Amino acid sequence: MDYLYNPYPSIKHTAFAKNGMVATSQPLAAQAGIEIMRQGGNAIDAAIATAAALTVVEPTSNGIGGDAFALVWVNNKLHGLNASGPSPESLTIDNVKAAGHEKMPTHGLTPITIPGVPAAWAELAKKFGKLSLKESLAPAIRYAEEGYPLTPILGKYWKLAYKRFKDSFTTEEFNAWFETFAPDGRAPEIGEVWKSPGHAETLRSIAESNADSFYKGEIADKIDDFMVKHGGYLRKSDLEKYKVEWVEPISTNYRGYDVWEIPPNGQGMVTLMALNIYSKLSPAIPENTKTLHEQIEAMKLAFTDGKAFITEENEMPIDVEHLLSDEYAEKRAEKITNEASIPEPYDLPKGGTVYLATADGEGNMVSFIQSNYMGFGSGIVVPNTGIALQNRGADFSLDPTHPNALKPGKRSYNTIIPGFLTKNGQAIGPFGVMGGFMQPQGHFQMIVNTIDYKLNPQAALDSPRWQWIEGNTVHVEPNFPNHLAQALTRLGHDIQPKLDNGSFGRGQIIWRNPETGVLSGGTETRTDGAIVLW
Incomplete structure (x- = not known):
């Protein structure tokens, strides 16, 4: 890479x-x-x-x-x-x-x-x-x-x-x-x-x-x-x-790379859905107000649907394949305007980790x-x-009509997700971010940083993060560029700088060069992270 x-x-x-x-x-x-x-x-x-x-x-x-x-x-x-x-x-x-x-x-x-x-x-x-x-x-x-x-x-x-x-x-x-x-x-x-x-x-x-x-x-x-x-x-x-x-991992192709996640009951699908939605909007250009706005809006849509539908796969009210389809991505991308919005769940098709x-x-x-x-x-x-x-x-929900309703012997919606990247059938490598509901957002940002912005593993991890919370509320790290925060505010986002208390996640990356076999890796500065080499 x-x-x-x-x-x-x-x-x-x-x-x-x-x-x-x-x-x-x-x-x-x-x-x-x-x-x-x-x-x-x-x-x-x-x-x-x-x-x-x-x-x-x-x-x-x-x-x-x-x-x-x-x-x-x-x-x-x-x-x-x-x-x-x-x-x-x-x-x-x-x-x-x-x-x-x-x-x-x-x-x-x-x-x-x-x-x-x-x-x-x-x-x-x-x-x-x-x-x-x-x-x-x-x-x-x-x-x-x-x-x-x-x-x-x-x-x-x-x-x-x-x-x-x-x-x-x-x-x-x-x-x-x-x-x-x-x-x-x-x-x-x-x-x-x-x-x-x-x-x-x-x-x-x-x-x-x-x-x-x-x-x-x-x-x-x-x-x-x-x-x-x-x-x-x-x-x-x-x-x-x-x-x-x-289980068979699930994936989406993002700008020529296959991004892999574990299927439900994990929330890795949220990452793939957000990447699909975002790919319908912006080309791979350097970070600016427009790209950040569209990234946040894509994540809102994907997360809203993830929380509404993800549980054990056989109890979901909608197929995984549909949520990862072009049809879904295009319909959700159409909901994104030039201003921040509060999305409703997708209309179902008729028929510290x-x-x-x-x-x-x-x-x-x-x-x-x-x-x-x-x-x-x-x-x-x-x-x-x-x-x-x-x-x-x-x-678990105690509402018996909710997809993630508690039942004996049932696995709940699970926040922890590992990620993996391949290209043309060859392994690029593993990546991940710990941190509750930040995890799919961290995966999304790491992939955009790596593929769109071509950052090396350590830079992809060090890049200031944002986290959508609810409604139009978005938390950003203290080192998030102020001019971008102000520009997003003008678009209707409620941007709130927050000190790092673990909420922005902690991740690691290892990429393999398919031609030389050389490994390159990054680890978090937000924790006591380390890479040990041989």
């Missing part, structure tokens, strides 16, 4: 390597991936090692009790893995309302869904890995047992979470969170060493049993016992039935994302295990 210019200088530079590359939000996790690669593992083994390490060294954003998705390039083919978990069988709209809730709560026992992370690691190792799961999880186990010093951004979000939780998590079921993540009655300080022996034992059990202990054995028993004691819904019987799903990217010298590449959602997730930790359980069920 040719890079034209870098208008946003960074303290980081695009990294280059030949034999291997791991890019993620924590240096120790990236190092774990390269360590496994040097031991004979491939990009898949490195992704597993990095992901497992991230549950230890960035627990503010992910954990063993979360969900995961992956796009894996192996033998010149892209494979999709959906390791998001469904709701427990006893979690029904009637039961939630009987407990006094008019909408799904965001924390506590109710929004907990079945974790998919351990099953994702095991399945990736089984299908594509060169090393055993036990070998790939060894660095993460070491970090949990020996401890590690907190990095600056990690320490910042850990302390913010503690301050928020200490006033709201006051009942008994939350005690284990404080025992695990605030053992001295406070959040650990930046530079202070934190250990999690229970986390190490859980990882060791997962490694030695290929995750069976988590879903059928001793760990499943501990989860079940805790849930029964405190009145939760998740049971061992739910865990025993869980299986990950291999962590991200990592890895690549090896053999051509294998992985785009992997896992999350507990909303930072530490539900706030529920299974005692003495290090397992912080996710709260993905918070996105």
Whole structure:
């Protein structure tokens, strides 16, 4: 890929390597991936090692009790893995309302869904890995047992979470969170060493049993016992039935490149829909008021439709193929005028998450994302295990007519999405942005930065971001060009500069030169991101 210019200088530079590359939000996790690669593992083994390490060294954003998705390039083919978990069988709209809730709560026992992370690691190792799961999880186990010093951004979000939780998590079921993540009655300080022996034992059990202990054995028993004691819904019987799903990735062609995402229940479709709409409007020209206005309006339309329709694919009221069609894109593009607007959902046709990217010298590449959602997730930790359980069920609707209505055994609309880019059937590489509903917006902006503006990976990440919130409200980073912000305001956008509190996402990119095999990568300056090379 040719890079034209870098208008946003960074303290980081695009990294280059030949034999291997791991890019993620924590240096120790990236190092774990390269360590496994040097031991004979491939990009898949490195992704597993990095992901497992991230549950230890960035627990503010992910954990063993979360969900995961992956796009894996192996033998010149892209494979999709959906390791998001469904709701427990006893979690029904009637039961939630009987407990006094008019909408799904965001924390506590109710929004907990079945974790998919351990099953994702095991399945990736089984299908594509060169090393055993036990070998790939060894660095993460070491970090949990020996401890590690907190990095600056990690320490910042850990302390913010503690301050928020200490006033709201006051009942008994939350005690284990404080025992695990605030053992001295406070959040650990930046530079202070934190250990999690229970986390190490859980990882060791997962490694030695290929995750069976988590879903059928001793760990499943501990989860079940805790849930029964405190009145939760998740049971061992739910865990025993869980299986990950291999899926066919979905894509759109954007200016000669194929952009790939995981199909629903993930929100990756929003990125593809927005790219399709935008491609009907502006040519690939440098950033200006017109292009930014049209990008924001395209994202509004795509997101409005995504929130209205995306859930498990077999329960969507409209086909994925139609939402990715030229007909859809053209009809939605016609709605965009020269002024900001508040869109309505499409008329139906009649009839903090962590991200990592890895690549090896053999051509294998992985785009992997896992999350507990909303930072530490539900706030529920299974005692003495290090397992912080996710709260993905918070996105279910209690309106039985809504496409994303809560049902037993159903997977909710899921915010975490990995991305991948190819051209003419050859891999360019993985990319991703963590950060809730910023993720498809981040994917969209990274692709436009890369393809339209021809920015190198680091510059594509460093470019000031915008985030559509609702209505005509758009948040922008402090370094967003003031003249463009003022011009967008004149078009009716409510532009609000915001300090970075994690809401603008954190991403990584690895591109491969199809001719030379040389890898180039970028990682976030918005977090403790690192690229480790081989």
